[in-house]
Amino acid sequence: MLDYSGLHCLSEVVRYGSFERGAQALNLTQSAVSQKIKRLEHKVHGPVLVRAKPLKATDLGAQLLAHYQKVCVLEEQLAGHTGLAEEVSALSVAVNNDVLATWFSEVMAQFTAEKSNPVHIYNADQSQTRSLLQQGKVMACISQTGLAVAGGQSVRLGTMDYQLYASPAFIEQHLSQGINPETVNRSPGLIYDEYDVALLSDYQQQCMNVAPSINNCHWYPSSHGFVQMAVSGAVWALLPALQVKAQTAAGQLVNLFPGKQLSVPLFWHWFDLESAALTALTQAVKQVSKYQLSR
Template sequence: MLDYDALYALNEVVRYGGFDRGAQALSLTQSAVSQKIKRLEQNVGGPVIVRTKPLKPTPLGRELLAHFQKVSVLEEALNIESGLQESASPITVAVNNDVLATWFSLVLAKFSETRRNPVHVYNADQTQTREKLQQGGVMACISQTGTPVTGGQSIRLGTMYYQLYASPAFIARYISGSPSPEKVMKSPGLLYDEYDVTLLSDYQQTCFNLAPSFSSCHWYPSSHGFVKMAVDGVAWALLPTLQVVDEVKKGELVSLFPQQALGLPLFWHWTSIDSGALSDLTRAVKLIAKQQLKDVV
């Protein structure tokens, strides 16, 4: 039988990225936590942690953590039904930067009206979140891929639209006359990180039939900083239309090509376990997405 006390220790060590912080969360010494992990590895017959900085679970460790999360949620439901205690197990989800910067806080606000479960949000690109769910690292995610994972369900939430924006000062400085795609792509632009290359490539190819080009782009890994860089006239940026409504109204940003928008479909994925809290979170996601996401720009 699995040692669930040791599994809990593994969960906290991985969550906080190290033995020191994991031990603090457990109110134990680092030595005691290390012994629990070592005993767990002996029981399951292999390593459960890659001892890097930050610590990462091995494939076996990921399987154990996925099992532990499911057991925790099922135990919560049993405790509530039996009246033993009011438990509030964390719900783990993976969400991409742009959703976090625009409407996911509304989801948490709605969820918190009826539930006190902590929601642990892991930030990942929309092309990577589903893999995190498939590996058992989270219980739900928002992804651009609709196919459900094994043992899970999915639903289409709507479409998030992106347009190319720049400040009036940037346009005056770098773009004389009417902006053309070729002219704009040769001026300074912005990328969030290496995964953002895919989104910008899709925009260039879908909207302009241009080969991907990033040689003039700055890299700036901050969603809110992205908007600030564009407003300050440093570069143009491909941004969610939802994120810059106020900046456009104030005239701080201008859509360079108002008729050209890239639509990114978004899907909510969740594991098929009997959890009232996860069901309530799913309802909150559906409700807020229906309010925020449109089928047209």
């Protein structure tokens, strides 16, 4: 039998990144929390924490925390059925940057109007989120892959459409000789991070009919900053059409290749748990994505 008191302590010190702040949240002494985690490590025959700043879970610790999250959700549901005192549990979700920057705030607004469960969002590329679900680090995710994980379900939400944008000032400075794949690839572009390389490469191959090239790209890992860099005239950028409706309407950004778009399918994955909160979150995701994403 696992030591759930120790798992609760582990969850809090990882959440807050230190024994001191975790102990404060638990209303225990730092020494008591440390002893509980040591007993847990003795029970599971291995370290559960990387004792650095901030504290992080080991692989074993992450597996235990994933199990603990599911147990908390199931206990919440059981409390609802039996009339026991109910304590809401957090839902952990992995969502990519572009969805967070566009429509997931509407999901949160709809969900929080109905449920009081905290939602802990892990920011990860849509090509990586399903792995976090598979590992048990989250209970649900938005992914570009449709195959459901073991013990879970998935549903297709729609597609996120990406187009290549630049400001009028950028076009005047860098593309005055004509807008074509060759002149664009020779001018300064933008990439979010290493995972964004695949997205841009797909656009270049499928929409520009050229070999992928990122030699002239800056790297700028900020969704808001990504748009601002393009508006400022510093770069061209591959952006979700949803995210820049206002900028294109105002003439701040121009679609460099009208009619050419990369459509990335998005799927909602969730573990098949008897959780009213997870069901409510799933319903909110389905409803909001229905009018935000292309079909």
